[in-house]
Amino acid sequence: MHRVFFTTFFGALLAAYFLVQPPNVNGEQLQKLLDSAQVELAASGNGNSSGMAVLGFLKNNTQDEILIDIFLEGGMYLQNSGNGQNMAALQIFHSGGSYYSDGSRYFLVLPSRENIPVVFIAFCADFDRDNPSQTQSFRPISMPQGLRDIVSRLARYSQETFDSDSDYTTAIQLALWRFQGNTKAKISEKFGFDDEDWDIATGIIGF
Numbered sequence: 001m002h003r004v005f006f007t008t009f010f011g012a013l014l015a016a017y018f019l020v021q022p023p024n025v026n027g028e029q030l031q032k033l034l035d036s037a038q039v040e041l042a043a044s045g046n047g048n049s050s051g052m053a054v055l056g057f058l059k060n061n062t063q064d065e066i067l068i069d070i071f072l073e074g075g076m077y078l079q080n081s082g083n084g085q086n087m088a089a090l091q092i093f094h095s096g097g098s099y100y101s102d103g104s105r106y107f108l109v110l111p112s113r114e115n116i117p118v119v120f121i122a123f124c125a126d127f128d129r130d131n132p133s134q135t136q137s138f139r140p141i142s143m144p145q146g147l148r149d150i151v152s153r154l155a156r157y158s159q160e161t162f163d164s165d166s167d168y169t170t171a172i173q174l175a176l177w178r179f180q181g182n183t184k185a186k187i188s189e190k191f192g193f194d195d196e197d198w199d200i201a202t203g204i205i206g207f
Helices: 030-035 145-160 169-179 184-188 195-205
Strands: 003-009 012-020 039-045 050-060 066-069 071-080 087-094 098-101 106-110 115-124 137-141
Touching: 030 039, 030 066, 030 071, 039 137, 050 087, 050 106, 050 169, 066 071, 071 115, 071 145, 087 106, 087 145, 106 115, 115 169, 145 169, 145 195, 169 184, 169 195
Parallel strands: none
Antiparallel strands: 003 012, 003 098, 039 050, 050 115, 066 106, 071 087, 071 137, 087 098, 087 115, 098 106
16 A cells, blocks of 8 residues: 555545555644644644635644544644734645645645745634734634534535535635624625535525
C-alpha cells in the first residue's frame, strides 16, 4: 500500500502528486494532539467568512512524524482574539488545500520538530460580527453547548460529502446561521446564496 499526496478545494479532487510508504497508524485527532502538547497551533483569519477561512501553522514538538486526520471529529471551535467572528472548523489541510491518502484514510503529515503551514475549512459562528481579519488570531476552546449539535452534524456532513464534485461551503454556512435563528431575509443582506444552497441547508438541519 501507498499513501498519495492530493490537492483539494473542499471536496473537489484536483491532482495526485507522489507516492511514499505509509506508516501503520491512523491519523490522530488534532484536538487530542493539542491537549497533550505534542502539537502547537498558531492561527489567524484571512478576511473570509467560510471555507478556507483560517490560516495557521502546526508545530510538531515530538521526535516522531505525526499523521493528523483531516476531519475534525465534532468540529473545533476557534475563539477570535478580537471583535471578529469566532469560527467552527470542520477540516484541516496542508497549505493550499493538500492532503495525503492511502485510499481509505485522509491525513496531514507533520514531520518531527517541524512547523508547517495549514488551512482550516471553517465557518463563521457569530452572524452579526465582521469576518476575521489577518490581524486577529484564534485559539481552540471547548465547543459552546449551543453549537455542539449543529457543528457535529456539519462535521459529519462535510466528511460524508468530501469526495463529491459539488461545493457545499455556502450551504454549510447557511445551515449554521439558520440553526442560530437567523432568517432568510437577514442572511441575504450580507451573504450570497441561491435556492439550491437553501434547500441543502434545510436538509442538513431538518427545518
